[in-house]
Amino acid sequence: MHPLLEIRDxxxxxxxGSSPVFEHLNLDxxxxxxxxxxxxxxxxxxxxxxxxCRLNIPRSGTILFKGKSVADIPPPELRSKIxxxxxxxxxxxxxxxxxxxxxxxxxxxxHKSAPDDASLERMLDAFYLHGISLEQSALKLSVGQKxxxxxxxxxxxxxxxxxxxxxxxxxxxxxxxxxxxxxxxxNTEEGKALIIVTHSDYQPAxxxxxxxxxxxxxxxxx
Amino acid sequence: xxxxxxxxxxxxxxxxxLLFILVAQITSLVQRLGxxxxxxxxxxxxxxxxxxxxxxxxxxxxxxxLWLTLxxxxxxxxxxxxxIRGRVKETQISxxxxxxxxxxxxxxxxxxxxxxxxxxxxxxxxxRYFIPTAGMVIGNSMSALxxxxxxxxxxxxxxxxVVEMKLCLGANYREASADIFKGALKAxxxxxxxxxxxxxxxxxPGMMSGQILAGTDPLIAIxxxxxxxxxxxxxxxxxxxxxxxxxxxxxxxxxxELLVSPE
Numbered sequence: 001m002h003p004l005l006e007i008r009d010x011x012x013x014x015x016x017g018s019s020p021v022f023e024h025l026n027l028d029x030x031x032x033x034x035x036x037x038x039x040x041x042x043x044x045x046x047x048x049x050x051x052x053c054r055l056n057i058p059r060s061g062t063i064l065f066k067g068k069s070v071a072d073i074p075p076p077e078l079r080s081k082i083x084x085x086x087x088x089x090x091x092x093x094x095x096x097x098x099x100x101x102x103x104x105x106x107x108x109x110x111h112k113s114a115p116d117d118a119s120l121e122r123m124l125d126a127f128y129l130h131g132i133s134l135e136q137s138a139l140k141l142s143v144g145q146k147x148x149x150x151x152x153x154x155x156x157x158x159x160x161x162x163x164x165x166x167x168x169x170x171x172x173x174x175x176x177x178x179x180x181x182x183x184x185x186x187n188t189e190e191g192k193a194l195i196i197v198t199h200s201d202y203q204p205a206x207x208x209x210x211x212x213x214x215x216x217x218x219x220x221x222x
Numbered sequence: 223x224x225x226x227x228x229x230x231x232x233x234x235x236x237x238x239x240l241l242f243i244l245v246a247q248i249t250s251l252v253q254r255l256g257x258x259x260x261x262x263x264x265x266x267x268x269x270x271x272x273x274x275x276x277x278x279x280x281x282x283x284x285x286x287x288l289w290l291t292l293x294x295x296x297x298x299x300x301x302x303x304x305x306i307r308g309r310v311k312e313t314q315i316s317x318x319x320x321x322x323x324x325x326x327x328x329x330x331x332x333x334x335x336x337x338x339x340x341x342x343x344x345x346x347x348x349x350r351y352f353i354p355t356a357g358m359v360i361g362n363s364m365s366a367l368x369x370x371x372x373x374x375x376x377x378x379x380x381x382x383x384v385v386e387m388k389l390c391l392g393a394n395y396r397e398a399s400a401d402i403f404k405g406a407l408k409a410x411x412x413x414x415x416x417x418x419x420x421x422x423x424x425x426x427p428g429m430m431s432g433q434i435l436a437g438t439d440p441l442i443a444i445x446x447x448x449x450x451x452x453x454x455x456x457x458x459x460x461x462x463x464x465x466x467x468x469x470x471x472x473x474x475x476x477x478x479e480l481l482v483s484p485e
Contacts, residue, residue: 053390054477054478054479055386055389055390055479055480056479057475057477057479071477075389075394075477075478075479076389076392076393076394076478077392079389079390079391079392080391080392083390083391084390085390086383086386086387086390088383090383090384090386090387092384102388102391103391103392105397106388106391106392106393106394106397107394107397108392108393108394109391109392150387153391154390154391157391157392
């Protein structure tokens with residue numbers, strides 16, 4: 001059986017002729033697995049996530065999702081199956097409900113049934129967003145709350161895999177702990193495959209989490 | 223004063239008008255605005271460009287040549303794109319060629335429609351009608367396009383993360399940039415719509431003033447002006463929508479990834 005995601009011989013550089021950020025990178029992620037990618041700033045960790053969901057285009061190499069090249073999957077479909085959650089959470093100017101239901105307003109999401117208020121409220125509780133009203137403006141939330149809301153929004157879209165870019169970088173210790181516990185539950189209870197990019201020493205408390213580190217333009221996995 | 227009697231402005235009378243420039247120069251000097259050089263250059267350019275234009279139009283109107291008329295039209299559109307380029311200052315995404323081609327085709331059709339069908343000139347390219355009509359369309363829509371294009375690029379840069387967030391949640395490039403696109407289009411179109419609100423109340427439009435000064439019956443002049451106002455709104459809308467759709471597509475790559483780099 002194919003891994004969920006196969007990365008083969010991937011190279012990336014920003015401009016033609018410039019030195020590559022990384023070269024000949026290989027990585028397999030199986031269904032329901034969790035990979036933590038570490039490395040210093042600027043080594044290409046975030047770029048790797050952006051290449052997987054084609055927000056950037058590789059110089060060479062292939063990325064297969066369920067055995068099919070990501071280049072051959074219509075971008076909206078690809079990105080709702082492999083959802084990248086940005087380092088700095090972004091909200092639209094509207095209520096929390098507007099933000100959570102945003103994916104259902106797009107052509108691709110319109111045929112999916114949107115969750116009702118009761119299920120959204122249950123999810124808010126599960127994401128440690130107790131006592132927050134769906135009518136509240138999303139822009140007024142703290143960074144930590146926005147981060148949890150953006151992961152929740154991504155989950156509502158029903159992805160097979162989440163790409164989390166430095167999810168705790170702007171959070172205090174308490175918010176970071178909450179987020180890690182959410183991440184671990186997503187993996188163990190909901191079976192979501194995860195690639196988490198971080199420069200912290202975070203090691204998820206999930207079984208068989210793979211840890212990879214960028215060293216001199218190469219990705220070394222344990 | 224009788225209708226249709228034009229009072230010619232003599233050269234000494236023209237020089238008298240320079241007093242207005244003198245007032246502007248003194249203001250700049252007293253207030254230390256540092257605009258004296260610009261006012262001088264502007265004055266010289268106004269006189270030179272308009273005299274040149276006057277001679278050129280006299281020649282073109284006299285020549286009555288289809289290809290010369292169309293050639294002038296192409297030069298006018300080309301100059302408009304050049305001016306837009308100066309105002310927009312975008313180096314990453316190229317937009318000049320589609321803008322030129324869209325302006326060329328949509329303004330040609332507008333000028334053709336107005337001079338041929340609305341005014342009813344024969345031949346349709348009669349330079350005395352076709353060139354001023356085209357000039358008004360190009361001048362007005364050029365400003366609208368410059369505003370819209372500039373707004374589109376600056377907002378794509380400023381809201382880059384929001385656009386990418388929407389892409390990541392399954393939006394196509396049109397959905398991800400819908401708000402920016404709408405805002406940019408509106409920003410370009412609002413001045414010509416506002417002009418329709420104020421015309422005749424707040425200001426007398428240049429073309430109509432010119433016709434009245436040249437002795438035309440105001441009731442005839444207003445009909446021309448009504449046609450011009452409608453034409454300007456319509457041509458701005460058509461050219462803006464086409465140009466902006468093309469440029470927006472160019473802001474994204476083949477995988478609908480945002481190509482506009484951060485500020």
